Amino acid sequence: MPQTILSLKQVTKSIDTGTHRVDILKGIDFEVQAGEFVAIMGASGSGKSTLLGLLAGLDSPTSGSIQLDGEEISNLKEDQLAELRGRKIGFVFQSYQLIPTLTAEENVLLPAELAGTTNGDAIARARMLLDTVGLRDRRDHYPVQLSGGEQQRVAVARAFVRKPPLLLADEPTGNLDSVNGRQVLELLLSLNRSEGATLVLVTHDRDLAAHASRIITLRDGLIVSDQRKNAE
DSSP, X not given: OOOEEEEXXXXXXXXXXXXXXXXXXXXXXXXXXXXXEEEEEOOTTSSHHHHHHHHTTSSOOSEEEEEETTEEXXXXXXXXXXXXXXXXXXEEETTOOOOTTSOHHHHHHHHHHHTTOOSHHHHHHHHHHHHHTTXXXXXXXXXXXXXXXXXXXXXXXHHHTTOOSEEEEESTTTTSOHHHHHHHHHHHHHHHHHHOOEEEEXXXXXXXXXXXXXXXXXXXXXXXXXXXXXXX
């Protein structure tokens, strides 16, 4: 029986502007099984980026429950959330978020260094991942010496370095041309399969979302569609 990696029950998110309340998410319910590739879609203002932030533990819901790998994260303190993110979540951002003063290899190793687990095994894994994403000869290059596509491939390798059970991606091909975007997508799919990580991706790109096994569509803070592909 598939393991549930994410479970959301009646999740809401509201903000108080001082003059009125804005309801961004209005009662979100869904589960994600381990190994799934889920695309979250919706127009600007639909709540998809807010939802991704909640899944990442970067923000807390106004109400409702979020469980990650069986652990309730809705009410954790910031230091607890930071520790949880380090263990269980990998990130790929649209803007790469590489440290400019670190080499490609050092950027990939950063999550392990922050966790205090930089050792021979971590270095070997970082190099293996850089090889996998086609950057064997670019390990010692700094971000400024890499193209946008190469920088995003470094970011993908970094996201997988600690073998997180959940990978979150925010418009990971949004700053790339079609060729580099396709390469990054293929890398995410390949690593999703080979590493067994669950992939939840926010995008407005229907071509990219078409590769997901499931598409969740938001509108005005509500899920209006949750479509699964038929098994091959």
